[in-house]
Amino acid sequence: MVTAQTSIGQKIYFKAFLIRNVEEKFLTLFGKGLLRGTVHTCVGEEVGQVAIIDALNTETDILFSNHRGHGHFLAYGGPVKGLMAEVMGRSSGVCGGIGGTQHLHFRNFYSNGIQGGIGPNAVGAALAEKIKGSDAVTTVFLGDGTMGQGATYEALNTAGLWNLRLLFVLEDNGISQTTPKSLAHAGDLGTRARSFGIRSESMEAGRVLELHALAKQLVADIRTQSRPAFLHVTTYRLRAHSKGDDTRSETDLEDLRRKDPLPILRASVVSEIGEESCTKQEAGILKRIEDTTDTCLKDPQTSYDDFISSWTRC
Amino acid sequence: MLNSYVVDIRKTLHAIMEEDERVVVLGEDILDAGGGGAFKATVGLSTKFPGRVITTPVCEYSIVGVSVGLALRRMRPIAEIMFGDFMSIGFDQVINHACKYSGMYNRQVTVPLVIRTPMGGGRGYGPTHSQSIEKHFLGIPDLDVVAPSHAHSVGKLLRRSVERENPVLFVENKLLYPAALFDGSETIRVARSAGTLGYESVRLMNYRPGERPDVCILTYGGVSRLMIPVLEKLAAEEIRVLCCLPGLLSPAPMADIQDAVEEARRVLIVEEGTSCFGWSAEIASRLYASAAARLAAPIATLSAEPTVIPAASELEDKVLPSAAKIENEVMKLLSHD
Numbered sequence: 001m002v003t004a005q006t007s008i009g010q011k012i013y014f015k016a017f018l019i020r021n022v023e024e025k026f027l028t029l030f031g032k033g034l035l036r037g038t039v040h041t042c043v044g045e046e047v048g049q050v051a052i053i054d055a056l057n058t059e060t061d062i063l064f065s066n067h068r069g070h071g072h073f074l075a076y077g078g079p080v081k082g083l084m085a086e087v088m089g090r091s092s093g094v095c096g097g098i099g100g101t102q103h104l105h106f107r108n109f110y111s112n113g114i115q116g117g118i119g120p121n122a123v124g125a126a127l128a129e130k131i132k133g134s135d136a137v138t139t140v141f142l143g144d145g146t147m148g149q150g151a152t153y154e155a156l157n158t159a160g161l162w163n164l165r166l167l168f169v170l171e172d173n174g175i176s177q178t179t180p181k182s183l184a185h186a187g188d189l190g191t192r193a194r195s196f197g198i199r200s201e202s203m204e205a206g207r208v209l210e211l212h213a214l215a216k217q218l219v220a221d222i223r224t225q226s227r228p229a230f231l232h233v234t235t236y237r238l239r240a241h242s243k244g245d246d247t248r249s250e251t252d253l254e255d256l257r258r259k260d261p262l263p264i265l266r267a268s269v270v271s272e273i274g275e276e277s278c279t280k281q282e283a284g285i286l287k288r289i290e291d292t293t294d295t296c297l298k299d300p301q302t303s304y305d306d307f308i309s310s311w312t313r314c
Numbered sequence: 315m316l317n318s319y320v321v322d323i324r325k326t327l328h329a330i331m332e333e334d335e336r337v338v339v340l341g342e343d344i345l346d347a348g349g350g351g352a353f354k355a356t357v358g359l360s361t362k363f364p365g366r367v368i369t370t371p372v373c374e375y376s377i378v379g380v381s382v383g384l385a386l387r388r389m390r391p392i393a394e395i396m397f398g399d400f401m402s403i404g405f406d407q408v409i410n411h412a413c414k415y416s417g418m419y420n421r422q423v424t425v426p427l428v429i430r431t432p433m434g435g436g437r438g439y440g441p442t443h444s445q446s447i448e449k450h451f452l453g454i455p456d457l458d459v460v461a462p463s464h465a466h467s468v469g470k471l472l473r474r475s476v477e478r479e480n481p482v483l484f485v486e487n488k489l490l491y492p493a494a495l496f497d498g499s500e501t502i503r504v505a506r507s508a509g510t511l512g513y514e515s516v517r518l519m520n521y522r523p524g525e526r527p528d529v530c531i532l533t534y535g536g537v538s539r540l541m542i543p544v545l546e547k548l549a550a551e552e553i554r555v556l557c558c559l560p561g562l563l564s565p566a567p568m569a570d571i572q573d574a575v576e577e578a579r580r581v582l583i584v585e586e587g588t589s590c591f592g593w594s595a596e597i598a599s600r601l602y603a604s605a606a607a608r609l610a611a612p613i614a615t616l617s618a619e620p621t622v623i624p625a626a627s628e629l630e631d632k633v634l635p636s637a638a639k640i641e642n643e644v645m646k647l648l649s650h651d
Contacts, residue, residue, distance in 0.1 A: 062387070096420035105419040110386065114410045120376040121411060124383020124391075131338060131365060131389065154376040161371070302420075310421050311455060312511070312565055 008212055012054065013269045016046035016262055018285050019071045022080060023239075025289050026070075026087060030243045034297065035088060039101055042071040044238035045171055047261040048205030049141075050075045052169055052231065055215035056139060058108075062129070064122040064140040065111035067102045072141055078106040081292050090299035097302050108136075116149030119168075123155050126164035126228075135223050139167040145176025147189050153196075159228040160196040166228040167218060168193065171205075173237040178247040193230035205235040206261040236260065319464050320491040323355050323430075326469030327392070330476055331363050337476065338384055340368040341377060341394030352396045353432060353491050378404035378429060382411045385427040390476060398433035398485065399445050412481040413456040424479040425456075428472075432486040434536040434586055435618075435634050439488075440625035446536075446587040446618070448485045452564040452596065458511065459564040461485040463538030465496040465504055465516045471561045474512050485563075487536030496542060501549045507570070513561035515570040520545040521554035529644050530578035531557045532571055532597060537584050540637045547637075548644065555644070563593055568600055575601055579610040580647040584635055589617040611650035614643050 023041040030039055042049065045068075053075035056063070065072040073083055078094065086093025087101045094106050102113030110125075112118050122140035129136045146152055147170065159166045172189055174181050181189075190202040201218065203211045211233065218229045236256045240246040246253060270278050317325065331337045339359055343352055344367060350357030360367040370377050374395055381391035395401055401408075412425050435444035451459050460475055460482055462468040475482040498504040502518050509515030518541060521527065533541065541557050548555050558574050560567040575581050581601065583594035594615040601613060619633045 095418060095422070098420045099418040103414070103418040105415075105422055110415070110419075110423075112411065112414070114406065117379060117406060117411050120379025120407070121383040121386065123376065124380035124385075125387045126383075127338075127368075127380060128384045128387035128389045151375055151379065154371075154373040154379075157371060158373070158376055158380065162368075311417070 007272055008209060009265060010269050010272065012047060012050045012208060012212065013262070013265045014281055014285065015050045015075060016265070017282060018080070019046040019050070019074045020262060021286060021289050022074065022084065023070055025293060027239070027243060029088070029293070037100055038242045039087065040068040040242050041239045042068050042237070044236040044256065044260055045173060045205065046071045047208055047265055048171065048211060048233050048235050051208050051212040052215040052233070054212060055219045056137065060108070060134070060136045062108040062125050062136060062138040063110070064118045064125070064138065065104070065109065066115070066118060066141055066143065066146070067113045068143065069102065069104055069111040069141070073104050073106065073109060073111070076106070076109045078104070078109060080288065081295065082106065084292050085296045085299055088296050089301055090296055091302040092296065092299045098307065115146045116151035119152050119155030120158070122166060123158050123164060126159065126166040127162060130162070130164060130226070135165065137165045137167060137219055137222050139169060141169050141171060143176065144170065144172040144174065144181055144189055145179070145184065147192070148176070148184055156193050156196040156198060156230070160198050163226050164228055165222050165226055167222055168198070168228065168230045170230065170232045171235050172232060173235050175237060175248070177241040190232035198228050198230050200230040200232065202232040202234070205233050206259060206264060208261060208265055316495040316497060318491070319462070319468055319493050319495060320353060320355055322468040322495060323472060323486065324357055326472045327356065327359060328362065330473065331359065331366060334390060336388065336390040337392060338366045338368065338389050339392045339394070340370055340381065342370055342372060342396050344394055345369045351394060353488065355430070356394065374400045374403035375407060378407035379411065381427045381429070382407055382415070382425060385425045386415060386423055390426055392428045392430060392476065395429060395431040397443050398431040398447060399442050401429075401431055401447060401451070404429070405450070408451065408457065408481065408483070409454055413454050416480065417456060425481050426479050427481045428475045428484055429482070430484045430486060432488045432491070434487045434489055435623045435630055436489045438625055438627055438630065441622035444623040444630070446585070448483065448563065449587045449592040451483050452593060454564070456480045457564070458482045458513070458562060459485065460513055460561055461535035461563055462561060463516065463535055463559045464490045464493045465518060465538050465559055466514055466561055467506070468495065470514055474514070485535055489539055490536050493539065496538070499542070499546070501546050502542065509560060509570050510562050510565070510567040515561055515567065516559040517574065518545055518557040518559065519555070520549035525554055527554045527556035527578040529553065529555050529580045529582060529647055530574045531555060531582045531584060531640070531644070533557065533584040534559055534563055534593070535586070537586055537635060540635065540640060544637050544640050547641065553644065553648065566596060566600060568604070571597070572604065575605055576608045579608055580650070581609065582614045582616065582640070582643050582647060584616045584640060586618055586635055588620045589615070590620060592617060611647050614647055616640060616643050
């Protein structure tokens with residue numbers, strides 16, 4: 001519950017806590033054989049995502065997300081039940097269980113599982129808004145792995161060329177599936193967009209309040225100036241690429257866990273509202289996730305007849 | 315005097331943009347300052363609708379990808395890909411984006427996108443600017459592949475494509491651009507019908523009403539250019555040919571051709587793309603399933619040789635289907651009892 005007394009830090013913390021625990025629940029369900037397919041979690045990256053997406057007007061702004069999109073979805077305001085049911089393949093999912101984890105849609109939120117392809121799609125969405133005369137900002141989330149795709153640079157070029165209201169967010173977690181950045185990229189990812197005449201900023205996700213303020217400033221400037229911007233966020237992926245084992249050493253992972261912004265943010269929240277109030281709110285979120293899981297497990301899949309009836313048989 | 319093929323497309327683009335503010339045209343070199351497109355289909359548009367005609371960098375992946383984003387946000391983009399050969403670069407956007415969003419979001423969005431592109435050889439452009447690669451786009455769920463011949467009301471087919479809520483690949487033909495639209499001659503009758511999914515279907519007949527055809531030729535797009543002289547010549551030899559030119563290639567337009575096949579009982583399928591695993595193979599397999607007992611001869615097919623398309627003129631002529639090759643196939647079909 002966000003009240004007048006709720007600080008930005010609290011708002012970000014409890015949303016990030018929700019995302020963290022929804023995804024931990026997914027991994028648990030996967031382990032029990034109650035989920036299938038793949039689950040790319042953003043564990044460790046939530047705080048940065050919430051800080052950035054809070055800068056958007058989720059009524060009118062547009063968001064394109066990727067294969068690791070649960071956090072973006074919930075931060076945008078997507079329904080917990082709709083997400084969990086979707087990942088679990090139920091008819092009550094936001095896409096009827098047809099899309100699953102990587103293919104989510106809710107209002108102005110769109111995700112797809114192909115690396116790089118959403119860049120030009122986001123350019124098209126931003127161009128549509130420009131032609132319509134709206135001042136909506138489109139945001140597209142990319143990972144450092146996606147910086148290997150040529151499509152990303154086409155999107156930077158056209159967004160800069162056409163003066164679009166488009167925010168590129170590069171969540172740089174330093175690893176693309178199992179390949180470290182050092183084996184994938186030459187030069188500096190954070191400054192590449194500058195050669196397209198696009199304002200670029202870099203920030204570490206752990207500096208939550210500064211990141212939030214920076215995102216707000218960028219979004220405001222994009223809106224008033226009708227120019228794109230590029231936000232390079234250093235962030236940490238604490239879990240494996242997908243379900244399954246991590247290829248990184250335990251020492252490296254330990255090091256990353258120490259940088260996890262969530263417990264650091266929690267400490268500051270506790271200093272504001274006290275341990276008891278924080279734990280109580282957390283317990284409420286955890287109960288909501290448990291209850292939602294139970295409901296989803298009972299929900300049916302979309303009927304085959306409903307599914308197939310919308311397709312032209314070749 | 316009827317419009318030429320390209321003028322019909324151009325006039326229709328003007329009319330569609332006039333009528334519907336959601337229509338946006340994008341592609342390479344399409345501004346009037348750049349000549350109005352490599353094949354002049356967009357002449358005049360950028361002057362008349364400056365904000366909605368967008369010249370792009372050389373980035374076919376993005377031309378399609380940006381169009382997908384426009385369509386998702388309820389615009390009606392018409393993208394031009396300068397040469398059909400370059401559709402390979404946009405293929406991922408077609409199959410994994412344009413044709414996925416609606417289905418995977420459980421039909422909560424639509425992607426009303428038209429991609430216009432010219433295929434076809436015969437102009438000496440050589441291996442990478444002469445192909446007919448539409449077969450790689452056939453059978454993709456949610457994608458309509460449409461190919462106007464010069465006997466179609468080309469503009470009407472384009473209008474139908476823009477009306478559709480799903481993505482459409484609109485395959486034009488380079489050699490047809492300057493050709494006058496064909497509406498019959500002393501020898502050849504033209505019959506038009508609404509066709510599968512509302513895409514106009516055309517039949518050419520070189521015999522009198524009430525007569526029965528000896529052969530049915532199924533083909534599409536630029537091959538229509540060869541069909542006129544073939545039908546004229548065979549008429550002189552009293553060989554009655556019913557040529558079906560469906561406007562829609564995929565999903566398979568069986569309703570447009572089934573009765574013609576059953577009436578003629580001898581069938582030749584012609585396509586300009588390379589042989590093997592193409593439109594003709596799919597149509598033939600369906601006809602064997604639905605009409606095998608009615609066929610008087612095995613279905614014949616004719617397509618390009620499975621080679622690169624040579625730049626040298628004599629070689630190019632030999633690789634691609636020609637009027638002589640079509641006549642030869644017809645004669646072989648007639649030799650079956």
